[in-house]
Amino acid sequence: MTDNPSPPAVVPTSLTAFFWEGARAGELRIQRCQACGMYIHLPRPVCRSCHSFDLRGEAVSGRATLYAHTVTMKAFHPFFVSRLPYAVATVELAEQPGLMLMTNLVGVAEADLRTGMDLVVTFEALSPELTIPVFTTAASIGASR
């Protein structure tokens, strides 16, 4: 155990590398079927709608609505101890009904969280190697600029 524990190691695969490269470039990318246009998350080798194997990560708008959230009060990994409490959320991306992404909420007070509220993506570097897409409100983004 060290004073500054590392975040969980992400080992991208050929299927998932686009997501993490996108996050480092400040872009939310979601796997999309090049044959039928369906977005798929989490990434899979085949399209569950048309069975095409021609799938690629594509940039999406980063707009989403809040489906559900939970405020984590207990850490289950050393890295997150100093971050408590933090909000884990499931958001529905604007691109497709039912296209869900699990993420964190930042820059919004817990009391202001409302199911169904509009959110936008932003990015947080957890380490030099790892940047994660997190969500906040448009107002919060405006305020920080």
Place this chain on the structure above:
Amino acid sequence: MKARRVAIVGVGYSQVGRHTGLSERHHAAQAAIAALDDAGLTAADIDGSTTWGGDAIDFAYMLGMSPLRWHLNVGVSPAFVTPAIHAAMAVATGQSETCMAFRIMMQQPSSATLATGGAMLGATSSEDTQFLYPFGNFSPTQWAGLMMNRYLYDSDATEEHFATFASIQREHATLNENALQRTPLSPAEYLAAPYISKPLRLLDCDYPCDSGSAVIFTTEERARDLRQPAVLVDAVSLSAVHDMNFEVMTDMSHTAPAHCAEQLWSHTDLRPTDVDTAQLYDGFSVITFQWLEALGLCEPGSAGPFIAEGHTRLGGSLPVNTDGGACNVGRRHGANFCIEATRQLRGECGDRQVPGAEVAVWANAVGPFAGAMLLTGA
């Protein structure tokens, strides 16, 4: 192939408790011997073995069972109901005459241990968990927190209803000498307990422990000659509606139990109004709420008020989790609901007996997958 009618004829537990120091094999042996004794059977009578936890073949050989005509080690699946249903199906199809289903579960490391790095849950990220772990999502309490948050939004339930639920379960546990938690619990005490993953509180979680459970299935015909009043399997259902990523399910309030219940009722002439007692998984209390609605035991979205009105209490119109539930008897991963349903239908539950119980349903899991079994007294 004509299906044979199947009965539950023996049930048993190991020495269940916190960090018992006993191995998986030890728990399996204790539970199996208790179930054989309950049934009046010997190891030589058992020719099928299924388990989640440990190895069904290893357990059978260790206990001197007959050569197995059927065996299964369950991987990730809806708790005890999976080995139970597979045991029942083996008997129904004639692959096994008498099959024992196990659930052996060892207490997992605490959050405190995980937080200090004393055990590593998220050391390496697999293809799917890399979309969960970097966001600090490691524990089932977190998807349960998401599910409960959305359920509070979608339904008529309030946190006070959850408090009432916990209090009623504990009330039942006070009548069960095998429960690990038997001190009465007021709704206020529930509300004062810490959040783990808000809105999920500590007392919404089942109670971690080491446990071994075993249940013996055989034919209705064979059951007639055995020690206990036979309890018949009327219908079973084993559903899956999503891969294992609970966190990205599109409708967290209507998950696999809804599909599973629809399938269950399609296999029987019995109706929800025929159920005398329901034993519904409470790994997290929101799961019991979902099952009450999914099975049609109350109106959609109304499990909270239904509980608050006292229906699920012993003496109410539909006593639920009469052993106290896994929050109080400890994490037996669904097996306690099978065993309690069986004992209620035998009429051997003493102070917590549901008078005249003839039909019981027990059900496990939530989210991506679910299983249920409808039982009747002989």
